[in-house]
Amino acid sequence: MEKVRVVVADDHPIVLMGVREMIERDENFEVVGEAHSSSELVALYRELRPAIAITDFNMPGDQTYGDGLKLIEYLLRNFPDTRILILTMLSTPLILSSLYDLGVSGVILKNGDLNEILVALKALAQGRVYRGPGMQSANSVLASKDDVDGRIASLSAKEYEVLRHFVSGMSVRDIALLLNRSVKTVSAQKVSAMRKLDVDTDQALLTFCVKANLFQ
Incomplete structure (x- = not known):
């Protein structure tokens, strides 16, 4: 065979x-x-x-x-x-x-x-x-929005993708070029992800992702 x-x-x-x-x-x-x-x-x-x-x-x-x-x-x-x-x-x-x-x-x-x-x-x-x-x-996606898992689970797949590249050190412009999206779209997805994760600065975003082991 x-x-x-x-x-x-x-x-x-x-x-x-x-x-x-x-x-x-x-x-x-x-x-x-x-x-x-x-x-x-x-x-x-x-x-x-x-x-x-x-x-x-x-x-x-x-x-x-x-x-x-x-x-x-x-x-x-x-x-x-x-x-x-x-x-x-x-x-x-x-x-x-x-x-x-x-x-x-x-x-x-x-x-x-x-x-x-x-x-x-x-x-x-x-x-x-x-x-x-x-x-x-x-x-099934976790329902709780009050803990780390709940916040991570609320991310869309495209928001997650943007965050993964941002945490790796890429700029919004670089991510847009890589993913073939507009800078405006990538920026909006990053802002939306930050809101869902309840962080308001880039440093807070990086800290959250590291502590949560979001991108191993």
Whole structure:
């Protein structure tokens, strides 16, 4: 029987090695390529046309493909035949549910059991969407607005994306260029996120994100 072709993308070599070793335990799957950035991943898609791609959510990107939601949307739009399995440290319910809404076929948390990868791959190979134990909270956003989790859960996916890049050191103008949005739109999304998080200065915003471990 022909093996299912898989490509893996992550900017950490140790993660790549661990995922490859896990996949190679099952004779039904074959890792045909590895990528360390979004550009490399897109190149693998075009060259190899894999059946399944396992990719980190946060990766070094560029102005063409970016990473996060922008990269995922690009891959789903341009390579609809390849099923996407996200491997991530993110645990925010809104973002996890947003990934499924976009059309990814599965999400696995990096701090979970890597054996879950093979379970997910088998589900995807059978045409099913995979929701593992770590995804149970992805079905509902926290209701409380009085605690940190409640405030984070109130962020929209696009606001979260803007904050992630802002905390990494990018200016509003740089974020707008990267995400292909207007400066006015990005600025409004940042202000809206600050209001939801109940912070009123850039320093307070950075402090909140660090203390909440929002972007691990």
